[in-house]
Amino acid sequence: MAERGRLILKGVGGFYTVWDDGTSVVCKLRGRLRLAHLRPLPGDRVRIRVLSDGSGLIDEILPRQNAFVRPPVANIETLVIVAARAEPETDPFLIDRMTALAESKGIGVLIALNKTDLKPADKLADVYRAVGYPTILLSAETGAGVDELAQFIAGKVVAFTGNSGVGKSSLLNRLRPELALQVGEVSRRGGRGRHTTRHTELLPMQGGAWAADTPGFSTFDDESLEQAQLRDLFPEFRPFEGACRFTGCHHIGVAGCAVLEALARGVIQPSRHASYARLYRAASERKRF
Numbered sequence: 001m002a003e004r005g006r007l008i009l010k011g012v013g014g015f016y017t018v019w020d021d022g023t024s025v026v027c028k029l030r031g032r033l034r035l036a037h038l039r040p041l042p043g044d045r046v047r048i049r050v051l052s053d054g055s056g057l058i059d060e061i062l063p064r065q066n067a068f069v070r071p072p073v074a075n076i077e078t079l080v081i082v083a084a085r086a087e088p089e090t091d092p093f094l095i096d097r098m099t100a101l102a103e104s105k106g107i108g109v110l111i112a113l114n115k116t117d118l119k120p121a122d123k124l125a126d127v128y129r130a131v132g133y134p135t136i137l138l139s140a141e142t143g144a145g146v147d148e149l150a151q152f153i154a155g156k157v158v159a160f161t162g163n164s165g166v167g168k169s170s171l172l173n174r175l176r177p178e179l180a181l182q183v184g185e186v187s188r189r190g191g192r193g194r195h196t197t198r199h200t201e202l203l204p205m206q207g208g209a210w211a212a213d214t215p216g217f218s219t220f221d222d223e224s225l226e227q228a229q230l231r232d233l234f235p236e237f238r239p240f241e242g243a244c245r246f247t248g249c250h251h252i253g254v255a256g257c258a259v260l261e262a263l264a265r266g267v268i269q270p271s272r273h274a275s276y277a278r279l280y281r282a283a284s285e286r287k288r289f
């Protein structure tokens, strides 16, 4: 069996909290790794040495299965994309950009629609269920859907992502009240979140799961979703592969495009194709500069 190594829970200011068989050890990075500009991420597996004073040194970062820049996290099995229809309302484009990023890294997603006590999200849920993504309707306020969420993440290493204020930390508190994570107030004006969570941290959950709470994002990194690859990151396009009139069709405004025909028939969700087109245009802008 391959060595699993110890798990990095968080890193703040050059100090890394490492889970070592039931206890956590605060470690520094060995000079050789620091000089090579190697920085461990929460979720990384590492080899450590515990010194006589109880502190530790990270000797080696084991190879990564995958890594995200934002949220900064590695070796995730499922990305839990938290969104809400109110206070704050999530732009579906943000959801679709995250699903595309997850697809580009071969990571599963869960669509977690929170705050359903404020505004129902059934229609939005239908959009993602039509794509084939597991989708849960939730309320951290009433507890609706939380058992289903617990079952879904059991035994997995997952990361919660989503715009600030959608209730990532609140859902984690519902799943495991002992965590007592700080949650924010939603500002009256604009109903936006306030970036209450400052660092990404992996937390031990029931059922042997680990879940990363992450700060909500307001902007994205210019993480490269390449134009040529984009159409493969929308799974609902796959049934139409090879069915367009032109080989290598990018499913953007050309005659005889099977994806656009499916869109016109309502088989492909308009918001999903709009997000695809927006990502496609952004990628072509990047390519020009």
Ligand SMILES: Nc1nc2c(ncn2[C@@H]2O[C@H](COP(=O)(O)OP(=O)(O)OP(=O)(O)O)[C@@H](O)[C@H]2O)c(=O)[nH]1
Binding pocket: 114, 115, 116, 117, 118, 138, 139, 140, 141, 142, 162, 163, 164, 165, 166, 167, 168, 169, 170, 171, 182, 183, 184, 185, 186, 193, 194, 195, 196, 197, 198, 214, 215, 216, 217
């Ligand atoms: N009504 C209602 N309020 C909720 C729900 N979930 C969270 N909230 C409230 O929304 C606010 C923001 O929640 P947080 O859990 O801090 O949101 P977050 O996603 O962790 O935000 P950041 O850490 O800033 O990224 C808090 O006032 C919560 O009490 C919900 O399901 N219903």
Ligand SMILES: [Mg+2]
Binding pocket: 168, 169, 170, 182, 183, 196, 197, 213, 214, 215, 216
């Ligand atoms: Mg938070």
Ligand SMILES: [Zn+2]
Binding pocket: 244, 249, 250, 251, 252, 256, 257, 258, 259, 260
């Ligand atoms: Zn096409």
